[in-house]
Amino acid sequence: MRAGDELLGTVFNKDHRYVIPVFQRPYVWGEESNWLPLWEDLRKAAEDAENPSADDDEPREYFLGALVTQHRTPRPRRVPTSLVIDGQQRMTTFQVFLAAARRVAMEVGAAGAADRFTALVANRVHADGEFPEDRYKVTPLEHDRAAFEWAVRAPGEVLPTPSSSHRLARAAAWFESAVRDWISESPAPAVRLDMLHFAVESRVKVVSIFLEAKDDPQVIFEALNHRGTRLDAADLVKNLLFQTLDRQGDAHLERELDSKHWAVLDADHWRSEVTTGRIKRVKVNVLLAYWLSVVRGEETSVEHLFEDFKRWMKVSGARAADVIREIRVYGDTMDRLQSLPMTSPVAQVLDRLDATNTTTPWPLILFLHATPEIPADQAEAGTLAIDSFLMRRAICRMTTKDYNRFFGALLGELKMSDLSEAGDHLVRGLASQTAESRTWPSDAAFVAGLVNPTLYEAIVRARLRTLLVGLENFLIDSKAEPVTPHRAGSKASSFSIEHVMPQEWEKNWPLPDGATDGDLARRASAVHRLGNLTLATQSLNSILSNQAWSAKRHTLQSHSLARLTTGSILTSPEGVELSQDEWVTTWDEHRIETRTMVLAHHAIDAWPRPASEGDEAVVPSGEDAVVRGVAPLHSTPTGRTRQVHAVSGDLLPLIRAGFIAPDDSLHYRKIRSGDVYTAIVTDAGELKTDLGTYPAPSTALSKLVGYAVNGWTAWYHDRTGQSLDELRARL
Template identity: 30%
Template structure:
């Protein structure tokens, strides 16, 4: 093996090809798991280049294993990619996106440079040699479209439309669209996009590195692949750090055993704090790893990510100088570790404990390095530290409550840390930090003013904006603020539950709202206020469960009698609960929060502060509206139902022999009342039912297409259920679209499964046998309707899963002759009108496809239409399959045009 270290651009600068073998898996990287972390790594190195030009530490992005492909004549040098195909493909997609955004922003020098690393040019032996990476067959169409893109190709719009319509989109094009959006935003937010782009190009050339391993002739690629992907437990960063420290101590002849026992043993102790796993976002790591990241961020004054802990540690360890002992390094490490432990174990009644608890609620860990410095080396007394914590908390809570995001906090707080450490002795640390945070501009860093903070609290559906844990934090702060010396101070040790006074299921349990004044839609107005601050309070989980969706008079008595919170004393005297009360209480609570978390110095509110209530939809209302919509506009073969408790819709196909398989759309709440909408297909047939083996097989076959279409992050599949998860605030159109798409994907397989278990009748047996032969050759998503199977008739209907089945094809067999029919039995309405307007075109298209056969077309009784194609002689099964497919191919595009003209 010949290992080598290369920058990302260096991988592609030479005229050569990386070929993904057919046996490798398709491109499966996704936004959450790979694209976003990769972009964050790339972006950080580029931003470091802007700030510290030429003094940026490299970042390792993984390894690629290559095997040389023997080439001849003028063929380009080529390699089989043994390992790392996902990484190489992503690099090319990223570079193509960078190329095209550079062109869009008229940074043409960069566009040309990036063109050279995304395409082989010159005299090529074969057209495909222009692609520096050549993926597996499944990924080739999307990859080619991206690499060949011209300005007129709407890839990003197509990806967005596909996601919104819940249709399959190739991962290659989805990745390209994601990188385009991120690059465009990042570059245009810079005062100088050209300079920003050049820094990114430099980072890709110098600071973002890959190890390439080229196999030699006597290396076995399969053995290498299996070794690289073996199941052995990899060394963790903390293991590497420990080994480095004590290897250095041994070389210096220090007492290794004594040093280990005195300084390090606690880090390795089973059951210790340092071995405890903690999740931050989607990443789970031991506390020791999180501590090392924070410690090294302080020491190196740069954002240290999970993947570079060991490299960063070696840099810090070496920067101490050749005379620095291992014991001195361990002492410093342990000093910071004690501060970190004090932070994690800070008592909830202390100022530090309250702040740290609130940071965990907001999932903000990027402040930890700055807090470590403030607790160790900033020289702040207890009172001075508390004032600084007040400022930091006010800054992050106001931004959190308004949904301004924490994406750039890592860089912001590292920069603040660096500037605070550079302050001269005796400087006012608190005043400097306050000035620093107050002068931030733009949504990524600004500190919301009083005007914006109060307006946002009054107009935002806060329950959805900050989720239950965030609401609980705000309301707990209000309760603490309202507690005076005349009340007992309550320590809220266990998490409380957020209670909607007006319940989320008001539509079935509370009186309907009454419109007043200029309010045109009383229900929509109520739903808009439902999740605002004034309708929310805190209870124990047990009391919350008892209150449930009950009437207000019962809730009021329980809240007034059981709750000890100052927040709930209102319910001792508030005898009714309506929209006016909710608005008034929102104003009162907003006034409290205005005092609890102060605003920036020299407050200047941004232009256009919103004062209108954000329109909010409620999941239960959405499901009820979906139920009514489906009753009016469902497919003819489905019946609409639901459970007695409400909050769900069920679709049954009565032709399947039982309700053991059905489609669902329902509201699901977790323990914190956070809502999601679950759209699913469920198999509840018993193991003894005749349908079970066929439906079980169909569910297994459909799992991958469902995941492929909706995306892994939105799906959950198991042998008896295929589920698509939607946000709780999805509107009716979105839920209906998801349900329709799930039906379209699965209905043909379910109809086929039901047909296999259906009892046959002798009179139709021969035709049913023919249908079994023809079904596998049908184009997706066509299917023979199970309602016709086993019937003593000479025809079978052929339907499309996304059309009403009153518009269908028919196959008739009579005395050896065969007839194909396109039959319109649609009800009077816009769709029928559109189809009728295209009927002459349909007849002409069918005749053109079968110029030698007898064909008739036109209107029959009750304004229905038919196109009938006769085959005078019996066809073989293969010929008949080809004829059915050709008939569909000739007519279906015209029908799709009719459908699209009436679709919302």
């Protein structure tokens, strides 16, 4: 038996066939636990190669697990072969990934990169030769063979398509999408593919164990997968630190540092598993990864924690005693933050992070609260700014891809600032961003996202729940009886999202006789709006179901205590020009649109952002309010006074996505008469017509033609020839 580390390029560059024996399992790897972590490692290796560190003489290498193979006796005229004793899932996935990268390279015209990937995927054997199966680097089980051959097919090669549910088919599609999205972020996709190939060949390693024919593979397999307790990353970090104490002349501190600082991290509380990003990890490992991210100024994954820690200790020259003490401070801080009562605004922020499986801001938040030079009010201000940034971007459906690097950059800037004003500095840093992947949406953009008629369908359910629970907590004020703010995360109560006008409204909420297609479109548009959503317990939700308004109103009055319900569904919202009796008479599209705007303005207050130059501050009133279907707003129910920013038009998301542009022209042509109506897109995403400027396509067109009509499907964009509805479907 021989063992050693081996470059992935060395494993696959040679003409060799790895045969998976029949006693192995079929392919079972999936996205969350396997493909995503593997891709993250490969991507980081490529980005390291793309952006080399000037002071790093030893480029980081990525170890992606172990491969155990057993030599087979060579056969004449055949490619050399080995049996795969352990690591068959990993080896199969490598091949699927490499083949996906090859196909993407050909898509973008990077023929050189495609050729280089080919050497890692295919042996130099002709497909029409005597042994065509020798072309493949890996020979899977018969159960997986057809799907595997399709997954590693060459660009342009036509093979029978396997079932879309087969994991290998899904893996091929997933890796193609991941590589395609990644290279699209670069102005030079071909160069990025070259970096990816370089990283695979030169930076990515596996631990290879080579068995001779006489070795017993089962003994080796059991040794690798023994039943004892394995050392995890925290154990290795501790071992390194306490060994370093002796080398640094601090051996006399060993007992004190262990008993007073590290021992608590060995307790069951810190050795329990927690879920981060939908993957279970040991809590102390998560803490160490967060702490190392803070000191390094870049993301540290749990999977590479010890390797990164060892490298950092080597180049930083840090004193092990100081490191042990500081890690304990961060551990105590993390415990303290996670134990805060829900009456704390910071606890509510952390609850939202938990509910949405968002971990990227944690190192920055820990730094704010663990650094003694940062006052508590500044730490809280910075945490709330991060929360607002995340909420606004999520509701505006903006990308999260750059968050790791962005929060790392903010942390670096924060360390160089006056820490006594760290929170204010962080707010300014967030507000100053202009890149699409980092901008903090303005009030107008936030409201445009909130009034989206498909909000319920467009926003991930966990994020939508945090929005509604956050609004519920925001509406708790001193005038009401004391109530503990609600959770949206893993410790949440049984609150669920309820449609007031049900999704299946046809039976108990019929449209009036003579309703037009426009009325039907307005009803469909209203059901999933923010103004039609509230929170209810699971038991109450099942009772409400598709009840008619008269019955549902009585049920809510009898059982619901949610402020979202009592304050703006069962009670006329403050500032709305309808009496209490008029407001509760029915629940229709007008009330939904009105309540949408009421809640949107609460959301602006709940997740504030400092005003920027160019923000327009107006209070909708008069004809403008009528056009929007919203009664004038005079104040928020909490009594807060603030500027109410202008609500931008419904076309703003299309402008932000680059599908249309200000000053673009729209037209609608009547089929029978041939009459043509036109509009111009404004900077604010509204429609300017001969009769005025309107925020919504349907409102604008209905005013022009004199009857209700769905403007999204009727208006056509002159430059692209597509309807607004077709453009919106691309968002």
